[in-house]
Amino acid sequence: MALLEIHDLHARVAVPGGREILKGVNLTVNKGEVHAIMGKNGSGKSTLAQVLMGRETYEVTGGTVLYNGQNLLDLSTEERATQGVFLAFQYPVEIPGVSTSYFLKAAVNAIRKAHGEPELDAMDFLAIVKQKMALLKMDQSFMNRAVNEGFSGGEKKRNEIFQMAVINPTLALMDETDSGLDIDALKIVSNGANSLRGPDRAIVCVTHYQRLLNYIQPDVVHVMLDGRIAKSGDKSLALELEARGYDWVEKEVAQLA
Amino acid sequence: MTQLLDDKNIHLANFTLFARHATPTLSWVEKLRRSAIARFDLVGFPDAKDEEWRFTNTAPIAQTPFVLAEHDDPAAAASLAADFTFANQAAAEIVFVNGRFSQQLSRVSPLPAGITVTSLATALQNTPALLEQHLARYARIETDPFVALNTGFIRDGAFVHLARNAVVRHPIHLLFLSIPSAEPAIAHPRVLVVAEDNSQATIVESYAGKKGAGPFSNTVFNNAVTEIVAADNVHLDHCKLEQESPDAFHIAHMHVTLGRDCSFVSHAASIGGKLVRNDLVVVLNGQHTDATVNGLVVLRDSQHVANHTILRHEKPHCSSHELYKHVLDNRSTCVFKGKIFVQKDAQKTDSKQTTKSLLLSDEATMNAMPALEIYADDVKCTHGSTTGPVDEDMIFYLRSRGVPREAARHLLTYAFAADITRRIKVEPVRRRLEDFMAAQHGLPQDLRITDLGSHDQAAL
Ligand SMILES: Nc1ncnc2c1ncn2[C@@H]1O[C@H](COP(=O)(O)OP(=O)(O)O)[C@@H](O)[C@H]1O
Numbered sequence: 001m002a003l004l005e006i007h008d009l010h011a012r013v014a015v016p017g018g019r020e021i022l023k024g025v026n027l028t029v030n031k032g033e034v035h036a037i038m039g040k041n042g043s044g045k046s047t048l049a050q051v052l053m054g055r056e057t058y059e060v061t062g063g064t065v066l067y068n069g070q071n072l073l074d075l076s077t078e079e080r081a082t083q084g085v086f087l088a089f090q091y092p093v094e095i096p097g098v099s100t101s102y103f104l105k106a107a108v109n110a111i112r113k114a115h116g117e118p119e120l121d122a123m124d125f126l127a128i129v130k131q132k133m134a135l136l137k138m139d140q141s142f143m144n145r146a147v148n149e150g151f152s153g154g155e156k157k158r159n160e161i162f163q164m165a166v167i168n169p170t171l172a173l174m175d176e177t178d179s180g181l182d183i184d185a186l187k188i189v190s191n192g193a194n195s196l197r198g199p200d201r202a203i204v205c206v207t208h209y210q211r212l213l214n215y216i217q218p219d220v221v222h223v224m225l226d227g228r229i230a231k232s233g234d235k236s237l238a239l240e241l242e243a244r245g246y247d248w249v250e251k252e253v254a255q256l257a
Numbered sequence: 258m259t260q261l262l263d264d265k266n267i268h269l270a271n272f273t274l275f276a277r278h279a280t281p282t283l284s285w286v287e288k289l290r291r292s293a294i295a296r297f298d299l300v301g302f303p304d305a306k307d308e309e310w311r312f313t314n315t316a317p318i319a320q321t322p323f324v325l326a327e328h329d330d331p332a333a334a335a336s337l338a339a340d341f342t343f344a345n346q347a348a349a350e351i352v353f354v355n356g357r358f359s360q361q362l363s364r365v366s367p368l369p370a371g372i373t374v375t376s377l378a379t380a381l382q383n384t385p386a387l388l389e390q391h392l393a394r395y396a397r398i399e400t401d402p403f404v405a406l407n408t409g410f411i412r413d414g415a416f417v418h419l420a421r422n423a424v425v426r427h428p429i430h431l432l433f434l435s436i437p438s439a440e441p442a443i444a445h446p447r448v449l450v451v452a453e454d455n456s457q458a459t460i461v462e463s464y465a466g467k468k469g470a471g472p473f474s475n476t477v478f479n480n481a482v483t484e485i486v487a488a489d490n491v492h493l494d495h496c497k498l499e500q501e502s503p504d505a506f507h508i509a510h511m512h513v514t515l516g517r518d519c520s521f522v523s524h525a526a527s528i529g530g531k532l533v534r535n536d537l538v539v540v541l542n543g544q545h546t547d548a549t550v551n552g553l554v555v556l557r558d559s560q561h562v563a564n565h566t567i568l569r570h571e572k573p574h575c576s577s578h579e580l581y582k583h584v585l586d587n588r589s590t591c592v593f594k595g596k597i598f599v600q601k602d603a604q605k606t607d608s609k610q611t612t613k614s615l616l617l618s619d620e621a622t623m624n625a626m627p628a629l630e631i632y633a634d635d636v637k638c639t640h641g642s643t644t645g646p647v648d649e650d651m652i653f654y655l656r657s658r659g660v661p662r663e664a665a666r667h668l669l670t671y672a673f674a675a676d677i678t679r680r681i682k683v684e685p686v687r688r689r690l691e692d693f694m695a696a697q698h699g700l701p702q703d704l705r706i707t708d709l710g711s712h713d714q715a716a717l
């Protein structure tokens with residue numbers, strides 16, 4: 001069954017005269033699947049991820065997005081989050097003055113509250129956090145540091161997947177989580193993402209390198225080109241893109257047009 | 258013009274009364290007061306044409322017919338003192354009610370050897386020579402009319418003496434309580450700290466007040482002057498907390514002179530008052546001295562706070578770091594003017610000034626004015642200033658994790674201020690500020706940020 005159905009999605013930068021970035025995206029992601037979206041820098045991958053999370057910098061000018069059968073675009077960002085959508089940011093934000101521990105507790109409890117569940121007490125929270133820290137091989141001192149402040153690029157990405165593991169989303173959008181990671185960190189992070197795979201969930205991985213897909217095996221690979229999904233295939237497409245680059249897709253699309 | 262004369266006359270008349278009733282005192286003090294009042298008479302209150310007072314309108318002060326503050330409500334004083342006391346977390350606590358020393362509420366012993374904390378009046382009796390050497394030598398009456406006015410009424414206040422090698426670990430708390438009275442009243446608190454070689458202490462000045470009611474609705478105007486003089490290798494941590502009633506006037510000058518190899522840390526928080534002005538001058542007057550000067554201002558309604566700081570680098574190889582943060586809501590207004598002055602001699606000065614302001618309302622106004630005046634050629638001096646609403650990227654990040662927009666705004670405002678509070682080593686001050694922020698933003702009070710210290714320099 002489809003978890004996410006994007007139909008002819010158009011979005012532009014929400015300023016007067018702002019340019020159109022998404023120019024008719026079509027994408028269906030079923031429960032239990034992992035999708036990879038590849039494409040050159042600037043093709044609109046992050047914009048798609050941000051629009052799905054409800055970023056107000058972009059204005060949706062056309063198309064529909066169904067999540068679990070309901071209109072995702074009607075929901076605020078926080079509602080999307082409490083209903084199971086998660087975005088691992090390409091550029092995680094630093095929040096000086098807020099400890100990672102408080103930040104995560106606020107997130108977990110906001111989601112519980114939205115579901116009418118009681119807040120987690122300190123002990124239960126700690127138990128979950130410890131387990132996920134072990135999964136991502138993170139030092140406990142992370143929890144007492146301000147969110148992402150002074151973190152290296154790799155630490156920030158790992159922190160995103162750590163949060164994802166704690167929050168346990170239904171639809172995980174990962175935006176270039178692999179960039180800035182060495183091979184060991186890549187394995188750890190992939191391991192964290194794979195632990196979320198399950199029959200009721202789905203992962204959409206944005207990347208422009210094939211190597212992540214060695215560890216998080218995708219069911220479907222898409223190529224994004226100038227604000228559209230230009231081509232889709234199985235995981236062999238990723239290997240082909242790695243070997244041949246993106247220009248041939250561009251030509252293929254031009255010929256079809 | 259006649260108006261101005263009248264304004265001044267209120268205080269000149271107060272002085273005549275004061276001089277008649279003040280117990281006979283040392284002739285040099287007498288002379289000091291008279292020359293200070295003469296100075297005030299000469300210059301009067303500053304007006305809007307005065308560059309140093311361009312953004313702070315003192316007319317409400319000049320036009321109020323103040324009488325000299327008296328203290329006649331011991332119950333109110335005791336209850337306010339109970340709210341602000343450090344209890345056994347202080348090495349000594351010396352309490353003033355409407356500017357007058359309260360023996361009853363103070364505790365000045367036991368203290369480690371070499372540490373003296375007394376009222377200024379006692380110090381003038383016990384160690385007149387020491388006081389004559391230092392009192393009013395640093396905060397000069399020529400600098401500012403309010404300093405002159407304070408000096409004219411020198412009588413009460415706090416004296417802290419740190420003898421050579423004396424060290425006290427717990428904070429010395431100077432607590433100034435403002436109890437509302439039937440008439441508008443003015444107090445002139447005076448603090449003198451003399452730190453000899455190799456001494457070490459933490460000194461906290463708290464200015465506390467609550468709004469009065471009924472006929473006792475007039476808040477005391479504190480016109481304070483603090484002088485701190487440190488010899489060599491002195492380590493001082495100073496905090497100033499201003500949490501007076503929302504209708505209070507507060508004008509304060511603090512002058513700090515540091516010798517060689519000193520470290521001086523200052524945290525100044527203004528979270529109360531209606532019209533507040535703090536002038537802070539730090540003179541780095543010996544080599545290898547370091548000054549850290551931080552501030553936090555949190556305002557709402559139509560509160561006004563102005564912080565004017567001057568860091569004077571007189572000698573080589575010194576460093577200074579300054580970080581002032583402001584949170585402005587509603588129609589509040591705030592001024593930060595930070596001057597870094599590097600003397601020709603002061604080569605290898607390393608100085609960094611940062612000011613950040615958070616505007617929670619479109620109607621709030623921030624005036625941030627960094628000013629570098631550098632006469633040496635081999636120095637590293639930087640300054641930066643940002644003013645704006647809560648960062649949208651941070652809000653989106655929190656919302657993407659399920660935290661609603663309003664809650665995210667509150668949390669980020671708290672965090673903005675926590676960047677200063679987490680640096681404050683004096684626990685009762687830090688806790689009070691954190692609780693104040695948490696209460697204002699409907700956040701739990703256990704919101705401690707524990708990464709104290711490690712990012713201090715990075716964040717600067
Ligand atoms: N907020 C914005 N304002 C202006 N241009 C933007 C904005 N966001 C994205 N763009 C532009 O849209 C294009 C797609 O960006 P992005 O979605 O980040 O691409 P990708 O993630 O595929 O590298 C780029 O040309 C980028 O400069």
Ligand SMILES: [Mg+2]
Pocket residue numbers: 045046047090175176
């Ligand atoms: Mg991108």
